[in-house]
Amino acid sequence: MAQNKLNKRRLGQLQSPAARKDVKGARRHKTGLRDRLASYRSHHRQVALDSLQRLLRRPAASLLTSLVIAIALALPTSLYIGLNNIEAVSSGWEGAARISLFLKPHVSASQAENLRRSIAARDGVQSTEYISPEAALAEFRASSGFGDVLDQLDSNPLPGLIVVTPREANISAAAVTELQEALAKLPEVELAKLDMAWLQRLNQITELGRRLTLALAGMLAVGVLLIIGNTIKLAIESRRSEILVVKLVGGTNAFVRRPFLYTGFWYGLSGGLAAWVLVQSGLLWLRAPIAELSVSYQSDFQLLGLGVLDSLLLWLFAGGLGLLGAWLVVGRELRAIEPQ
Amino acid sequence: MIQFDQVSKRYEGGHEALTDVSFHIPRGEMRFLTGHSGAGKSTLLKLIMVMERASTGQVIVGGRNLSKLAVRHIPEVRREVGVVFQNHQLLFDRSVYDNVALPLIIAGYGHRDVGRRVRAALDKVGLLDKERKNPVTLSGGEQQRVGIARAVVNKPALLLADEPTGNLDPQLSAEIMHLFEQFKQVGVTVLIASHDLALIARMPYRLLTLRNGRLVTAGGADNGPE
Numbered sequence: 001m002a003q004n005k006l007n008k009r010r011l012g013q014l015q016s017p018a019a020r021k022d023v024k025g026a027r028r029h030k031t032g033l034r035d036r037l038a039s040y041r042s043h044h045r046q047v048a049l050d051s052l053q054r055l056l057r058r059p060a061a062s063l064l065t066s067l068v069i070a071i072a073l074a075l076p077t078s079l080y081i082g083l084n085n086i087e088a089v090s091s092g093w094e095g096a097a098r099i100s101l102f103l104k105p106h107v108s109a110s111q112a113e114n115l116r117r118s119i120a121a122r123d124g125v126q127s128t129e130y131i132s133p134e135a136a137l138a139e140f141r142a143s144s145g146f147g148d149v150l151d152q153l154d155s156n157p158l159p160g161l162i163v164v165t166p167r168e169a170n171i172s173a174a175a176v177t178e179l180q181e182a183l184a185k186l187p188e189v190e191l192a193k194l195d196m197a198w199l200q201r202l203n204q205i206t207e208l209g210r211r212l213t214l215a216l217a218g219m220l221a222v223g224v225l226l227i228i229g230n231t232i233k234l235a236i237e238s239r240r241s242e243i244l245v246v247k248l249v250g251g252t253n254a255f256v257r258r259p260f261l262y263t264g265f266w267y268g269l270s271g272g273l274a275a276w277v278l279v280q281s282g283l284l285w286l287r288a289p290i291a292e293l294s295v296s297y298q299s300d301f302q303l304l305g306l307g308v309l310d311s312l313l314l315w316l317f318a319g320g321l322g323l324l325g326a327w328l329v330v331g332r333e334l335r336a337i338e339p340q
Numbered sequence: 341m342i343q344f345d346q347v348s349k350r351y352e353g354g355h356e357a358l359t360d361v362s363f364h365i366p367r368g369e370m371r372f373l374t375g376h377s378g379a380g381k382s383t384l385l386k387l388i389m390v391m392e393r394a395s396t397g398q399v400i401v402g403g404r405n406l407s408k409l410a411v412r413h414i415p416e417v418r419r420e421v422g423v424v425f426q427n428h429q430l431l432f433d434r435s436v437y438d439n440v441a442l443p444l445i446i447a448g449y450g451h452r453d454v455g456r457r458v459r460a461a462l463d464k465v466g467l468l469d470k471e472r473k474n475p476v477t478l479s480g481g482e483q484q485r486v487g488i489a490r491a492v493v494n495k496p497a498l499l500l501a502d503e504p505t506g507n508l509d510p511q512l513s514a515e516i517m518h519l520f521e522q523f524k525q526v527g528v529t530v531l532i533a534s535h536d537l538a539l540i541a542r543m544p545y546r547l548l549t550l551r552n553g554r555l556v557t558a559g560g561a562d563n564g565p566e
Binding site for chain 2: 035036038039040042043241242244245246247248249250251252255338339
């Protein structure tokens with residue numbers, strides 16, 4: 001009897017006075033919007049933390065998944081960096097594009113010198129250099145190893161040459177081509193040769209490389225989606241009983257989905273971070289030999305790495321990929337788990 | 341609170357679990373649902389929880405017609421109904437406290453509210469000192485009481501129980517039933533499926549008896565306390 005009284009008192013504590021008066025079902029317990037929002041945010045925080053802890057609790061398995069994602073992301077990232085570097089190098093060369101003016105045979109040294117001065121005074125020309133036929137022959141003799149053959153010639157077959165370097169501000173291909181065409185019309189000039197074809201070819205190859213990288217990145221991104229999707233599928237399977245109970249006590253689909261979306265996000269993000277580490281250590285490894293190489297070419301070329309923005313983009317993209325991978329799987333899998 | 345109008349449930353494959361069942365349980369009343377196993381008790385409870393839908397007829401719970409309920413509204417119904425399962429359906433990867441808190445977290449209660457309500461519910465079932473324990477370390481009777489705490493923590497207007505005393509000895513069973521009576525006394529509508537006829541006979545509440553999917557008794561005066 002006393003026990004009964006005690007229980008009744010406890011029950012009184014359990015039921016608020018308002019609840020005792022009004023027995024309208026759960027509607028009487030509606031919480032305020034602000035409370036709900038605060039609770040929603042704190043639930044997100046908690047789920048994010050909880051799903052991260054779940055990954056950390058099984059470090060070996062999580063690391064393996066992250067590494068697979070990292071390798072898939074590091075490959076296109078490295079290619080992207082390589083292309084950026086090729087572009088940086090070739091833009092330096094573009095500045096050094098030069099026009100060779102081969103002079104007609106009858107043009108004398110003094111005429112050539114006058115011509116050189118008039119060209120040097122033009123807009124869009126940075127510097128000019130006159131190479132006389134004799135100087136050209138001497139250089140050819142020294143560098144080609146055909147000295148004996150040259151000795152047998154009656155006269156010097158080489159024409160005079162004026163090398164024109166366009167101004168840096170005018171390095172656009174169109175401007176340089178225009179200058180070349182103008183110079184070609186000069187009466188003393190036999191041939192104005194702009195050796196840019198190989199540069200254009202390099203640009204085309206770089207563009208091809210860019211597209212191949214994009215295609216590869218696309219395929220690998222699909223691969224990452226599948227990896228994450230499959231991992232999430234297993235995670236869902238291992239928490240099946242929890243999902244059933246949550247659904248039984250009124251959990252919405254969004255509530256059930258949330259931890260798995262976070263799990264996908266964490267997998268993607270950790271893969272992105274690991275990819276970043278892989279790429280950066282690769283760059284570090286290459287830095288010394290590339291510096292040596294560029295010194296031997298008298299270049300001050302610096303290897304371009306991943307900038308702050310590029311790094312952030314990589315992490316964001318990786319996290320987004322993880323979220324998407326989880327999203328694609330989770331809806332279908334959770335619909336299949338219904339309390340029976 | 342619960343109204344069944346000529347409800348039939350036919351499963352795929354042709355088995356008819358419920359045939360033309362009609363009854364009404366007013367707010368704040370307590371009923372026992374009895375019948376041999378396979379008579380349709382579980383199906384009837386599943387219809388109230390929208391785990392199954394009626395083939396014909398109407399199921400109305402708390403003024404809501406469940407036959408016409410959109411799938412996205414199912415969670416709302418389940419939040420308003422507390423359910424005690426025969427096999428507890430507790431999660432063994434978390435503490436007693438976290439098990440009981442689950443419906444509150446789903447419903448979006450604030451942190452402080454959750455703590456207050458969980459402790460009140462655990463106190464009610466006499467397990468306040470076990471809140472940090474993992475339910476797997478508890479006895480069957482204690483696990484069942486954790487399940488009851490979880491069912492009532494959200495203060496539902498309707499409490500369902502499926503064989504809540506299934507594996508318990510007579511004394512524990514009586515204690516559990518006594519708990520349910522107390523919820524009835526504060527205005528909660530209670531429906532308990534049980535085949536423990538000896539226990540039910542000692543309690544002054546009306547029976548709903550199912551036989552082969554048909555309701556054979558829904559009568560007798562409710563002469564329960566108050």
